[in-house]
Amino acid sequence: MPKDLPLNSLGFPKPPSETRVVVAMSGGVDSSVVAAQLAEEGYDVVGVTLQLYDHGAALAKKGACCAGQDIHDARRVAEEMGFPHYVLDYENTFREAVIDEFADAYLGGATPVPCIRCNERVKFKDLLETAKDLDADCMATGHYIQRKMGAQGPELHCAADANRDQSYFLFSTTPEQLSYLRFPLGHLASKAETRALAAKYGLPVADKPDSQDICFVPNGNYASVIEKLRPGAADPGEIVDMEGNVLGEHRGVIHYTIGQRRGLGIGGLEDPLYVVKLDPEKRQVVVGPKEALSTRTIPVREINWLGDEPFTSRSEWHLSVKVRSTRPPREAIIRPLSETEAEVELVVPEEGVSPGQACVFYAPEDSRIFGGGWIYKK
Structure with missing residues (x-):
């Protein structure tokens, strides 16, 4: 590779037309803008969308990423901008690497963050290896985070827009992955800029709402998903104080999270109580004062x-x-x-x-x- 050429916008000393970049396309506005922008700059863009679960199954919902309509939207963007687009079936991988652990963690009294595991075990692992198999120079995503070159190599930095920053969900990105990844939106000052770019490129997803919640959890109802995955998980049990005194009955440990105050069903007490511990083995929800x-x-x-x-x-x-x-x-x-x-x-x-x-x-x-x-x- 010649060293005397100026670096292109992705950091390579060659023309964009000779730089292949795989764009991870969820079907949302962010990754669509990344793909469109790189295509317009003349890069050899390949769009890849992962189907992570069956969009017809009970787990999925309208407006979630990586299923159904979103795959269609990603394909339409690729057609509009004139670059190839592939859909990869990662349902089994996603279930084994993300959904099963999510259910087991909740049953164990923890509060998991499956979006981090998805980035770590699916998008930045299997998909990244697929990008290398396609002879891509790098992989780009629509995440709001910045990759900056430091004295020792690439560094991970927060997004310019603190309201959109996704650093919490990307902390497990390894140095090796960071050398291969690119995040073209991280420097933007606001989501409004992203939508303006989508409108500029005439993308069909320019006004598409942002996805909320976890992609495979309908309407944020974690408990219903876990009950489907792990029948019997919502068995009732006791609500106890920190000394073990029984204050009431709960409808399943999976319905509660640490710090929860509302919906405990133990009114009539002088001071407010909060969930301070979940004990799945004893099927107990332990409550106490805020200072606990x-x-x-x-x-x-x-x-x-x-x-x-x-x-x-x-x-x-x-x-x-x-x-x-x-x-x-x-x-x-x-x-x-x-x-x-x-x-x-x-x-x-x-x-x-x-x-x-x-x-x-x-x-x-x-x-x-x-x-x-x-x-x-x-």
């Missing part, structure tokens, strides 16, 4: 580290961490126990820290992401 939700020390495992130095090269890392996708990063001290495990100490305790959620590491002074791991129960 405060957590300072968090055990984290399956760590993916994106720092320049080895994770275990220091006894402590002073970074910021995010323990829920909807919360801002908080100051913390991360103490490595191994290459993949750590104890995270929050400077200010957080409420409602839940096993199954991710703990994502951020640089305190800029937008860089240092990876993260999974919160678990000791």
Whole structure:
């Protein structure tokens, strides 16, 4: 590959026409704009859409990604812009790698984040390997996150638009994957800019609503999906206080999450109570006062580290961490126990820290992401 040519917009020293890029197309406006923009710039674009579940099955719903209408929408965009488009059946992979774990985690009293596992185990693993099989130079997605070149190579950074930032869901992207991935929307200031580009390219999805919820969970009703996947999972049991006193009966542990206050069905008490623990083995929902939700020390495992130095090269890392996708990063001290495990100490305790959620590491002074791991129960 010649070295004296200027880099194209994807970072390669050759003309766009000689640069093949596979675009992961969900059928939504974001990935459609990425594909259209790269096609207009003259890149050798190949669109790929994954069918992740049977859109006719009870699990799916209208407006979710990776099924039915969305596959049709992705195909229409490819036809409009004149590049090839392929649909790959990943239903079995998706069920084994994402849906089954989601159900089992809920049954275990955790609050899983299947979108992270989907990126980690399907999109950035199997699909990325497919892109390489197609002799693509890189794979582009519509995620709102930035890839920047640093002194040690590619770095992961938050999106320019904090309201659209998807860094929490992409912390498990490995350095090897990051070298191959591109995120053309990460620098945009707002979603309005994306929609303006969609209108500029005349895309049929320009006004398509954003997908909400988890793609295979109809209307956010997690419990109904888990009952279908794991019959008997919604067996009733006791609601108890922190001393074990029975306060009422619940309709299945899977209907409750850590930090929940409403819908407990134990009114008449003087002070509000919150779900502080789920015990699936005893079929108990444990409730307590708000202060019982405060957590300072968090055990984290399956760590993916994106720092320049080895994770275990220091006894402590002073970074910021995010323990829920909807919360801002908080100051913390991360103490490595191994290459993949750590104890995270929050400077200010957080409420409602839940096993199954991710703990994502951020640089305190800029937008860089240092990876993260999974919160678990000791």
